[in-house]
Every structure is written in C-alpha cells, then in structure tokens.
Amino acid sequence: MTTSSKFTPKVKQLGKSEQSRIKLSFxxxxxxxxxxxxxELEALLEENPSxxxxxxxxxxxxxxxxxxxEALSHYQKAIQIEPKKPQAILKAGVTYLRKNEADKATAQFQNALKVSPKAHQAFVGLGQAFVLKEKYEEAVQQCRKxxxxxxxxxxARQVMAQAYVKMGKLDDATAELKTAIxxxxxxxxxxxxxxxxxxxxQQDYGAAREALEEALKLKPEAKPGVRLGLVQALIAEEKLGEATETLKQVNQSNxxxxxxxxxxxxxxxxQGLTKEAAEEYRAATLLAKEGDGALEELDMETVEDIDWEEMADSYRESATSLVASRLN
Structure with missing residues (x-):
C-alpha cells in the first residue's frame, strides 16, 4: 500500500469507516x-473515545x-467499554505474562474463560502462567484443554514441551514438538x-544440528541463542569449519x-590449540564472574613456561560451569 509521506491523520477522513481506518493503521x-x-489511531480515538x-x-x-x-492501560479501557468481548482480556493476560506477573495474567485468562468458555488462547495463557509459577503439571493440564x-x-504443544523440559520429561517434550512440527x-x-x-x-548432536539449521532457515534473523546452540552441535560433531563460520556470524553482546x-x-x-583455548576459557570465566576479582590477572601474551594444556583444562571446567549457571 502506498501512503503519502505528508500523511496527516488529524484531518478528519470523511467517508472512511472506523474499521477501514484501523486497517490503514495496520x-x-x-x-x-x-x-x-x-x-491515525489517536485521531480516531479523539473522535470516538469509546x-x-x-x-x-x-x-x-x-x-x-x-x-x-501503556498497552495495559488501553486494554483495560477496552474491557470497560466491552466487558463481554474476550479480545482485550486475552491481550491484557498476554501483556502481564510479558511482565512476568503470573498471578495477574492468570486472573485475566480466567476472566476470558468466563466470557468465552471455549477461548483456547486462554487455556494456553494459563499454561504459560503456570510455567512461570513453576506449576508444571497444571500447565500441562491447561494446554491439554x-x-x-x-x-x-x-x-499449546510448545508450552507443554516447556513444562515437560522443566519436569525432566525430555521424551514427552520431544514428542509434543515433533507433533507440532x-x-x-x-x-x-x-x-x-x-x-x-x-x-x-540429550547430547544428540546430529539431531540438534538438523533441528537448529531448520530453525535458522525459517528465521535467519533469530536471536543469537539459536546460532550458539548450532555452534555447540557442530563442535561436538567435529565440523569445526562450519562451527567457526557460524560463530563469526553471532552479534556479540555483553x-x-x-x-x-x-x-x-x-x-x-x-584443533589442538591449547594456548588459544586457555585464553578463551579464561576470558569466558572472568566475564561470567562479572569481574568479581576472584581470579588473578594474567597477561597471556607475556607469561612463558606455562603448561597451556593444564591451564586450558582448568579454565574450561570453570568456564563451562559458570556459563551454564548464566544460561539457567
């Protein structure tokens, strides 16, 4: 759709219905x-506050x-205007989920079911809220509904999979995801x-690689975590060239x-480059500990006579542990 760069929504658009103006905003x-x-939407609301x-x-x-x-403020006003319509209630529930306010989200989804008992989105929302509350069996029950x-x-299957993972039921999680796919x-x-x-x-690196590659085909701009998981799988499969190129594509944040x-x-x-490995593991350890000074400062470029293999093993163990704790 082509829209003029001099778009002036404050000018009342005669002959245009509310729905057509909302479609224009979309x-x-x-x-x-x-x-x-x-x-455009604010102009519409100015003309019709209700x-x-x-x-x-x-x-x-x-x-x-x-x-x-701010979104919640508008959803709540919409609910006041049309309390029997589930749309705004569901949106409010999803927004509370984004804010990690599981109890408020639960209340909204329960209200949506009072208005529309067959609103399947409300059951999924309840499932997500129960995952946040670490009530995983309840989450599965809501998703089944x-x-x-x-x-x-x-x-619903993806939320169930999240709950099953938290419960340690990885086979059940895998089954739900395969069905969804x-x-x-x-x-x-x-x-x-x-x-x-x-x-x-599960350390099934071949299957992990295939799944993560499919994910990236569908969404190349995905968050870095997917690409980092793929790197891990490629390293385990000794596909080091691919792992290197994939890791270079990650936009590194703090x-x-x-x-x-x-x-x-x-x-x-x-690759058998123990000195370089030790330097990387040490950097990972220091950054994961967020500079708490627990480890000595060591100039990796000037210190001689170091057993790099021993040092790499030492830092690898601490880096693996600290990185894992940050991911959980």
Whole structure:
C-alpha cells in the first residue's frame, strides 16, 4: 500500500469507516511507520473515545514497542467499554505474562474463560502462567484443554514441551514438538528451536544440528541463542569449519560474551590449540564472574613456561560451569 509521506491523520477522513481506518493503521505499522500508525489511531480515538477497536489497536501497537504498562492501560479501557468481548482480556493476560506477573495474567485468562468458555488462547495463557509459577503439571493440564478445542494448536504443544523440559520429561517434550512440527512444518521456528535445545541436552548432536539449521532457515534473523546452540552441535560433531563460520556470524553482546568465548575455547581445543583455548576459557570465566576479582590477572601474551594444556583444562571446567549457571 502506498501512503503519502505528508500523511496527516488529524484531518478528519470523511467517508472512511472506523474499521477501514484501523486497517490503514495496520498497514502503516506493517511498513514500520509506527508513529503514523499511532497518530491515525489517536485521531480516531479523539473522535470516538469509546471505540473498543481503537483502544485494542493502540494497545497492540504499544505492546509491539514493549511499552507494556501503556498497552495495559488501553486494554483495560477496552474491557470497560466491552466487558463481554474476550479480545482485550486475552491481550491484557498476554501483556502481564510479558511482565512476568503470573498471578495477574492468570486472573485475566480466567476472566476470558468466563466470557468465552471455549477461548483456547486462554487455556494456553494459563499454561504459560503456570510455567512461570513453576506449576508444571497444571500447565500441562491447561494446554491439554486447549488441544481438546483445537488439536492443531501448536502454541499449546510448545508450552507443554516447556513444562515437560522443566519436569525432566525430555521424551514427552520431544514428542509434543515433533507433533507440532508435523502439523506446521513450513512455519514452526519455535518448534525447531525448542527441539534443538532438547537434543543438545540429550547430547544428540546430529539431531540438534538438523533441528537448529531448520530453525535458522525459517528465521535467519533469530536471536543469537539459536546460532550458539548450532555452534555447540557442530563442535561436538567435529565440523569445526562450519562451527567457526557460524560463530563469526553471532552479534556479540555483553550477556553473550562468556558463551562466545567458551565456544571459541571449545573450537581451539578441538584443533589442538591449547594456548588459544586457555585464553578463551579464561576470558569466558572472568566475564561470567562479572569481574568479581576472584581470579588473578594474567597477561597471556607475556607469561612463558606455562603448561597451556593444564591451564586450558582448568579454565574450561570453570568456564563451562559458570556459563551454564548464566544460561539457567
């Protein structure tokens, strides 16, 4: 859709219905023109402060921008306008999940079920809330209720898989994810990514690699964690060239730095470069400990007569332990 760069939403758009104006805001948002989309919706709301759809649409736009408190304000206004419609109630529940406020999310999803007893999204939301509360059996039960209403609801299976992983039931988690992927193989990034992580835990590195490669095919711009998992699998399979090239593609942040250094250490270890491995493991250890000064400062470039293999083994053990603790 082509929209003028001199878009002026404050000018009343005569002859255009509320729904068409909301669709226009969706189109603008899809193009990344968020300010214009918001301006159009605010103009609509100014003309009709009781517009349920406008409040929900503004809430959705704010949610997309991670302005969760502001989004909730609009969802709550929408609920006041149309208390019998589940849409805004469900959105409020999802927003509370994003804020890690599991009890408030639970209340919203329960309210949605009072309004619409067959709202399968509410059961999935309850499942997610119970995962946050570490009530994993309850999470599985809620997801099963959702699947009774819609057996092809992949999100419910993915939440069940999360709960099963937390319970240590990796085979059950794998089964749910495989079922989800069979239902929707062409567009199931999350299913492949979760499956890859489970296979890594089980040290089934070939299967992990295949799952994570499929995930990245579907979403090349995925968060670095998927790519780092693939590097781990490639190293275990001794595909060091591919591991090196994949690791180079990771955009390193402060949070990821210990993991990246640890994986470089693993690559160098597999290549027999013990000095380089020791340096990487040491960097991973220091960064994972967030500079608490527990380890001595050591100039790796000038110290001579060091048993690099022994040092690499020592730092690898501490780096592996500390990185694992940061991932949990």
């Amino acid at each position: 189109s603008l948002a899809k193009e990344g023109r968020l300010a214009e989309a918001m301006a 517009s349920f759809s406008a409040h929900v649409a503004i809430g959705n736009l704010l949610y997309r921008q991670k302005a969760y408190d 959702a699947l009774m209403l819609n057996p092809r609801l992949n999100q 069979n239902y929707k193989k062409a567009d199931n990034f999350s299913g492949y990514a979760q499956l890859g992580r489970i296979y890594l835990t 949070r990821l730095a210990p993991i990246v250094h640890k994986l470089w250490g693993d690559i160098y270890t597999a």
